[in-house]
Amino acid sequence: MNEQQQQKIESAVKDILTAVGEDPTREGLIETPKRVAKMYAEVFSSLNREFTNYKVFNSDVQDNGTVIVRDIPFYSMCEHHLLPFFGRVTVAYVPRDGKIIGLSKIPRLVDFVASRPSVQENVTHQIGVQLDEILHPKGIAVIADARHMCMEMRGVKKQAGSTKTTYYRGVFKDPTAKRELLDEIRLS
């Protein structure tokens, strides 16, 4: 985010504070617009950017099993209320022709996809779509579980447990393969 964008946010935050009946010049709030601008630059850092910082490797093994990166924490902002939703996501894929990606790049992809205003379905879907474009694997599964502050601290005010969203492609469309994967995730 550039300087001009940050200044626009600062000025908008000042307006919001005034509109809600606050005094943006009081001591506790004086730095708030700046802090919020900095915070948005961080939590919306993937806007208008592409996920590029990764390498695809060829593993020596041609017939890899399933790669599962489990319980990756993620934080995002719902696009309806700009309140956080957060939880954990498990990403699994079956490599094609030994093509793999550095393991750390999967949590990085999760962070990237989550760092913009979104909904849980889109975060889940985008992780799957982007991994598909990078690796063209035989199968991908993305399973996300999250809590939504816009449903807990306002609105319906129901702690509806958590919300689960999934993305299954390729081999994981097969019910047996999907069941085996879910057993594997549960037991590992």
Ligand SMILES: Nc1nc2c(ncn2[C@@H]2O[C@H](COP(=O)(O)OP(=O)(O)OP(=O)(O)O)[C@@H](O)[C@H]2O)c(=O)[nH]1
């Ligand atoms: N599908 C989906 N919906 C979400 C997500 N996060 C928040 N929502 C919902 O988005 C909806 C927005 O509904 P609106 O009726 O336009 O907004 P609202 O008047 O603030 O709705 P309430 O939250 O019911 O008070 C709400 O039902 C939220 O629960 C998400 O990740 N996925």
Ligand SMILES: [Zn+2]
């Ligand atoms: Zn919301």
